[in-house]
Amino acid sequence: MKSDALRGHLDALLLATLDGGQLHGYAIIEALQLRSGGALDLPTGTVYPALRRLETAGLVASEWSTVGGRQRRTYRLTKAGQRALATERTAWREFTAAIEGVLGGGPWPAQT
Template sequence: MRPELLKGHVDALLLAVLEPGPQHGYAVIESLRAGSNGTLDLPTGTVYPALHRLERAGLIGSDWETVGGRRRRTYHLTTAGRAALGEHRALWDEFSIAVSALLGGGTKPAPA
């Protein structure tokens, strides 16, 4: 998938991946890949800065844990993150309906 198609959607995708429960960074990347049947294979250089940005914004939190003698950071949604995910979903629904109507050859939305 072309990277420019993801602009503006990475944050929503990361919030959605964290919705079921906490995950460490590599598991987040794997969840994106698995949940999209391999279409969203984002590099660590995209995912980790976005996770840090979401944490600074208060939409996710993180905790350190030790597994197999190795420390790793686990990320989870905050209450604000759940609310933001709901907003992202509402905007996505509106956007995807409009784009599908135009590109899918279906009925076009009525003019505003």
């Protein structure tokens, strides 16, 4: 999948990945790859700056904590992040419904 196309949706994808609970950076990358069936192949090094930018925006919070016996920086959604994710999901459903209506290949509505 083209990384340019992904970049525009990276924030929403990261928020969605954190919807299930707090994760450290590499676990977020693994979750992105797993849930996309391996289609999201953007450089993993771009994920961390994106997470920090979301933190600056107040949508994500992070802290160093012990995970599996190692110190890791873990990220979680804030309340504002949960609201932003809900907005992104609604916008995405409306977008895909509109595109599906045109590209989906179904019968065209009768002309009046």
